[in-house]
Amino acid sequence: MPELPEVETVVRGLQALLPNQTIIAVRLGKTDFIDNPADIEEILPSARIAGVRRHGKFIVLQLEKSTVHAAGAHSPTSAALARFHFIIHLGMTGQLIVLPAATPSVLHTHAWISLSNEKELRFIDPRRFGRMLILPETESDSVLGPLGTDPLEISIPEFQERLREKRARIKAVLLDQRVFRGMGNIYTDESLWRARIHPARLASSLKPREVLDLHRAMRRILLEAIRLGGSSISDYVNAEGLPGEFQIRHCVYQREGKKCSRCGARIRRMIVAGRSSYFCPRCQRAPRQRHR
Numbered sequence: 001m002p003e004l005p006e007v008e009t010v011v012r013g014l015q016a017l018l019p020n021q022t023i024i025a026v027r028l029g030k031t032d033f034i035d036n037p038a039d040i041e042e043i044l045p046s047a048r049i050a051g052v053r054r055h056g057k058f059i060v061l062q063l064e065k066s067t068v069h070a071a072g073a074h075s076p077t078s079a080a081l082a083r084f085h086f087i088i089h090l091g092m093t094g095q096l097i098v099l100p101a102a103t104p105s106v107l108h109t110h111a112w113i114s115l116s117n118e119k120e121l122r123f124i125d126p127r128r129f130g131r132m133l134i135l136p137e138t139e140s141d142s143v144l145g146p147l148g149t150d151p152l153e154i155s156i157p158e159f160q161e162r163l164r165e166k167r168a169r170i171k172a173v174l175l176d177q178r179v180f181r182g183m184g185n186i187y188t189d190e191s192l193w194r195a196r197i198h199p200a201r202l203a204s205s206l207k208p209r210e211v212l213d214l215h216r217a218m219r220r221i222l223l224e225a226i227r228l229g230g231s232s233i234s235d236y237v238n239a240e241g242l243p244g245e246f247q248i249r250h251c252v253y254q255r256e257g258k259k260c261s262r263c264g265a266r267i268r269r270m271i272v273a274g275r276s277s278y279f280c281p282r283c284q285r286a287p288r289q290r291h292r
């Protein structure tokens with residue numbers, strides 16, 4: 001599933017390809033993952049793409065569209081600029097790729113957005129756990145607002161405070177999009193391993209030193225993963241359809257039974273926060289059992 005580094009990689013690719021393009025037409029296939037397909041079909045054509053940014057695991061295309069108000073009895077003809085956010089979540093298997101318009105479509109393509117440079121932005125998603133919607137810019141906070149802080153932007157004091165107030169397992173807290181937007185299973189397990197913290201520890205039980213180590217580990221791993229174009233585990237590819245390379249650097253994720261590269265113990269898997277969690281039983285000590 002694409003997480004922060006994969007989505008950031010897609011966004012950087014789109015930033016090089018989309019700004020200042022005008023959308024000529026849009027065609028939708030299956031729409032069960034789209035909040036408002038009729039609005040997308042109505043608003044996208046003739047909109048200009050002003051920018052692309054990431055918000056957690058969401059991709060936001062900033063659109064501008066001029067709306068002309070006809071002259072009335074008391075007002076001259078006026079042109080106004082309406083701004084929209086076209087919001088896309090890749091879900092488990094979504095891909096957002098820019099291709100020459102003549103490229104044959106692959107199976108599971110659900111959106112074709114043709115651009116003024118004769119290229120096409122296509123959304124491909126075999127499992128359709130992704131999401132797509134368009135909102136006036138002023139309303140996009142209804143979707144993006146509840147998300148927590150970006151782990152690449154969070155300060156150490158804020159990070160300490162977020163963890164101190166949580167009586168939940170550290171793994172669950174890192175995955176909670178309302179606390180930190182953009183973390184997922186891969187980078188949570190890798191960060192906890194690097195910081196030598198067991199995924200089942202309570203967030204509020206971490207010592208100040210461990211909190212600092214985790215903050216640093218998380219940043220380093222996310223930045224390194226972005227540098228390598230993300231991790232291609234299943235269907236993930238960048239905006240040009242190419243896979244990432246960070247998966248070869250994984251130290252614990254999906255490495256059950258393999259040796260820990262730090263101490264040689266066998267990597268284990270357990271369910272924490274309802275998710276498969278990979279960890280080294282020697283480097284990452286389990287929380288102490290309470291004596292009652």
Ligand SMILES: [Zn+2]
Binds near residue numbers: 260261265284
């Ligand atoms: Zn180890």
